[in-house]
Amino acid sequence: MAEAAAANRDFPRLYGRVGSLHRERLLALRLSYASLIFAAIIFLAPPFYMLVTSIKTNAEMADQTLNPWIVRSPTLEHYAAILGNPVFLTFFKNSIIVTVVVVTVTMVISVLAAFALSRMRFWGSQTLATGVFLTYLVPDTLLFIPLYQIVGGLGLLNSIWGLVLVYPTLTVPFCTWIMIGYFASIPRELDEAALIDGATWPQMLMKIFIPVALPGIIAATIFAFTVSWAAFVYPTAFITRPDQMPLTIGIVSQLVRGDTFAWGQIMAGALIAALPPVVVYVFLMDYYIAGLTAGATKG
Amino acid sequence: MAPDGTAKAIPAAVAARPLGRSRGVSSLERLARRRSTIAFVMTLPLILVIAGLVAYPAAWAIYLSTLNRRMTANIGLDNYLFLIESESFRMIIWQSCFFAITAVLFKALIGFWLAHMLHTIPTRGQRKWRGMLLIPWVIPPALSTLGWWWMFDPSYSSINWLLTVVGFPPVPWLGQPWWARIAVIMVNVWYGAPFFMIMYLAALKSVPEQLYEAAAIDGATSWQRLWFITLPMMRNIIAITVLFSLIVTFANYDIVRVLTNGGPRDTTHLFATYAFQVGILSGNLPRGAAVSLFMLPILAIAAFFILRGVTRRAREMA
Numbered sequence: 001m002a003e004a005a006a007a008n009r010d011f012p013r014l015y016g017r018v019g020s021l022h023r024e025r026l027l028a029l030r031l032s033y034a035s036l037i038f039a040a041i042i043f044l045a046p047p048f049y050m051l052v053t054s055i056k057t058n059a060e061m062a063d064q065t066l067n068p069w070i071v072r073s074p075t076l077e078h079y080a081a082i083l084g085n086p087v088f089l090t091f092f093k094n095s096i097i098v099t100v101v102v103v104t105v106t107m108v109i110s111v112l113a114a115f116a117l118s119r120m121r122f123w124g125s126q127t128l129a130t131g132v133f134l135t136y137l138v139p140d141t142l143l144f145i146p147l148y149q150i151v152g153g154l155g156l157l158n159s160i161w162g163l164v165l166v167y168p169t170l171t172v173p174f175c176t177w178i179m180i181g182y183f184a185s186i187p188r189e190l191d192e193a194a195l196i197d198g199a200t201w202p203q204m205l206m207k208i209f210i211p212v213a214l215p216g217i218i219a220a221t222i223f224a225f226t227v228s229w230a231a232f233v234y235p236t237a238f239i240t241r242p243d244q245m246p247l248t249i250g251i252v253s254q255l256v257r258g259d260t261f262a263w264g265q266i267m268a269g270a271l272i273a274a275l276p277p278v279v280v281y282v283f284l285m286d287y288y289i290a291g292l293t294a295g296a297t298k299g
Numbered sequence: 300m301a302p303d304g305t306a307k308a309i310p311a312a313v314a315a316r317p318l319g320r321s322r323g324v325s326s327l328e329r330l331a332r333r334r335s336t337i338a339f340v341m342t343l344p345l346i347l348v349i350a351g352l353v354a355y356p357a358a359w360a361i362y363l364s365t366l367n368r369r370m371t372a373n374i375g376l377d378n379y380l381f382l383i384e385s386e387s388f389r390m391i392i393w394q395s396c397f398f399a400i401t402a403v404l405f406k407a408l409i410g411f412w413l414a415h416m417l418h419t420i421p422t423r424g425q426r427k428w429r430g431m432l433l434i435p436w437v438i439p440p441a442l443s444t445l446g447w448w449w450m451f452d453p454s455y456s457s458i459n460w461l462l463t464v465v466g467f468p469p470v471p472w473l474g475q476p477w478w479a480r481i482a483v484i485m486v487n488v489w490y491g492a493p494f495f496m497i498m499y500l501a502a503l504k505s506v507p508e509q510l511y512e513a514a515a516i517d518g519a520t521s522w523q524r525l526w527f528i529t530l531p532m533m534r535n536i537i538a539i540t541v542l543f544s545l546i547v548t549f550a551n552y553d554i555v556r557v558l559t560n561g562g563p564r565d566t567t568h569l570f571a572t573y574a575f576q577v578g579i580l581s582g583n584l585p586r587g588a589a590v591s592l593f594m595l596p597i598l599a600i601a602a603f604f605i606l607r608g609v610t611r612r613a614r615e616m617a
Contacts, residue, residue: 024521032416036428039413043435043489049457050446061455068457113345120338128342130606135353137543137602139550141571142595145578145588146356146363169352176345201337230439232553233571237579248441252557256445263449270442281437285430288437292494293501 054267078264091250106171114179136173175220178294182216219291247273364589378589399549410495444557476566502536
């Protein structure tokens with residue numbers, strides 16, 4: 001009896017609460033959108049400003065009385081100039097060669113290793129898996145000085161093949177690590193069924209693991225691609241000849257010269273160079289994000 | 300039974316295996332067929348990469364750092380002692396720690412805030428916002444920093460133009476030590492905050508909805524929900540992300556190289572950029588190796604805790 005009375009007494013308050021919950025929710029939504037809009041403006045301002053600069057005429061850029069954030073007479077002259085510059089095209093070609101070779105090598109190495117480490121237990125396989133993760137945590141800035149000597153000893157300084165040799169240190173550990181996670185999540189019944197049907201290990205890898213873990217393979221490939229495309233420490237250390245430079249160091253060291261700042265061209269070049277990773281991201285966003293979060297949540 | 304003979308082929312294959320092994324197969328062939336042998340061959344390229352391009356160089360760096368400049372004599376720990384005693388290197392240690400800690404703190408806070416805001420809005424809209432807010436992370440940092448450099452330009456700074464519009468005096472972004480330090484941290488936060496946001500958003504989505512329902516029934520306020528449910532459930536991911544980012548930020552190179560190149564008067568140098576200047580540009584490889592090895596203790600501690608967090612999380616999820 002007393003309880004029922006208490007419940008009755010509470011009802012008006014409960015209804016009041018519901019109303020305030022609704023109001024609270026509305027307030028939270030408004031705050032969320034306000035924060036997101038603010039963050040989006042800040043986050044997108046630098047690339048937007050790069051774009052604005054790249055389509056401005058030099059005269060407009062030099063006029064300090066104008067608002068620098070808007071463009072009055074858009075022009076594509078900087079793009080034409082940079083795309084007609086053979087040095088820039090060489091950077092682009094070098095970046096493509098290095099990236100394609102490194103991504104292919106990385107994926108072969110890490111898929112094979114991840115398959116063995118996740119399915120065939122052998123002596124030291126657990127230690128090796130931990131070692132892979134630890135290697136991933138070793139930054140390139142710790143290794144570039146000894147690698148400078150090693151690459152120099154092989155006569156590969158000032159050559160894109162020196163980069164092809166060392167870039168796997170950036171890509172292989174992480175790709176192997178997330179592939180181990182993806183392979184480990186494939187149910188064991190699948191490989192037992194394949195074994196009973198007389199499949200060999202290579203057949204199992206090609207016909208079951210690679211197709212089933214395809215999302216993981218795409219995520220790892222995207223990671224390897226973006227990392228080799230954006231790599232900066234190794235090319236800065238190993239390459240001083242413009243004809244062997246990839247895009248990142250090429251733009252930073254060759255287009256920026258002394259006092260004559262060709263800002264329009266620099267920005268146009270930087271945007272063109274940033275385009276491939278951004279395009280990959282736009283079209284494969286879900287895989288990209290899966291790869292990003294896999295390092296800590298899988299394995 | 301089956302006209303194409305598949306039904307018969309399967310038992311035949313199973314039956315043929317032990318027979319084939321016991322009869323007429325050389326020991327070499329048997330070794331090649333053993334599971335551990337195949338596994339070893341498959342992991343060999345990985346082992347070569349780790350041993351040849353990470354473990355060996357790391358060991359070589361330690362040896363290298365004990366040599367003199369011409370690499371003719373072993374001078375023990377003299378490179379380290381020289382560095383520790385020099386005023387300018389002590390400032391670099393301080394600057395590296397200040398840079399890494401401040402930047403990671405801001406990245407973590409901004410990332411957490413944005414992840415929370417993203418989690419609040421309806422699911423349909425989240426994809427679009429998430430896609431937009433991750434852009435800074437996608438652009439290669441060396442290239443986006445060029446854009447920032449131009450925005451910080453002493454005479455054409457577009458940020459100063461905005462400040463003047465609002466009524467503030469222009470800021471000498473890259474000209475004065477403290478402003479340069481702030482500028483470098485700003486760019487690093489801009490680049491790294493989206494990564495935290497994505498990690499935290501994934502963690503937020505993995506918190507079971509029932510916990511919040513139970514809390515709502517108990518009349519918990521939103522602060523209590525955050526403090527007693529969200530944070531404890533995300534503790535592991537927060538720790539992993541923060542420690543991981545601490546390593547990467549501590550070892551950062553490209554932003555400082557492009558934005559200030561260590562200046563003004565070497566006040567924004569980090570371990571990595573200073574190691575580059577000493578080792579590659581001035582040609583003192585052993586001392587450069589010593590500079591970058593100063594990062595090792597901090598990296599090792601962070602790596603230890605990350606590994607612990609990741610294994611613990613794997614066990615929780617299993």
